[in-house]
Amino acid sequence: MPAPAARAASIPLPARRRRHGFSMTAMADMLFQLLIFFMLSANLAPFAMLELRAGALGAPGAGDGAGRAATPAAVTDIRATAVWTLTPEGLTASGQRFGLDRVGLLAEALRAQGTANVLVVLRPEVPVQHVITVLETLSAQGIVSVQVADGTIR
Template sequence: MPAASRTTRIALPERRRRYRFSMTAMADMLFQLLIFFMLSANLTPFAMLDVRTGSLGGAGAGNGETPATSPAAVTDIRATAVWTLTPQGLTASGQRFGLDRVALLAEALAAQGTANVLVVLRPEVPVQDVITVLETLSARGIGSVQIADGTIR
């Protein structure tokens, strides 16, 4: 073989492959997680609930009147319903109901002229159940709702 036909191979330097990290996939994933958590979160604005606090003595308790002599503190027992809210549902007049029946109970209270509701909360009642009861009563025109802690000691 002639020397001219022989080719000498020159070794070219190898290029190192660079792997680049793309932030696009991570940003897409974060937006998907954000949308998921926004849709699965409880969106009830608790700040919009009209909650008033007061003492058990009634309106005249601060001005020297006793609860018995204060006209604002006297409530007709027939105009007050007592509901016990448990994690399993609602107890009213000795009967147990599911939370799906709260609207019917509130309509019955409004029809018979009951103006006040005392809701006794048992331990471990979810906040959403309390909100459901309060909103249902408010929608049926029952605005005087009192909440009491029903912890058995």
């Protein structure tokens, strides 16, 4: 009878599959670092605080917030009001289309000609940042009587 060591050597044992373990620690570390990176690189500053009031154009005392009408205000002359239509692509004023990079020049021209009121009509899907850009630019030029209207076509 052969020795047990010789018999074990002649019987092929099944090869043991080597299992590679997967550690979630490295992935968690990477995700944490990405989270920190995006938090630090994101623009965390909120939109500038803009003073917004409800009311009709030229009627700063249109109501007291409790549904009671205030004393009638003077009606604004339509010739002293510019109407701008804000779209996702840019701005339309006096039938001409402009990019948002031209808002400063338009506001300066309004101030130079004495236009004190601007009605901004918003078309659907206009980004909030576009509205903020227009309002801040008008405010910087001294035009503080700005009305925003919904321009949704129904």
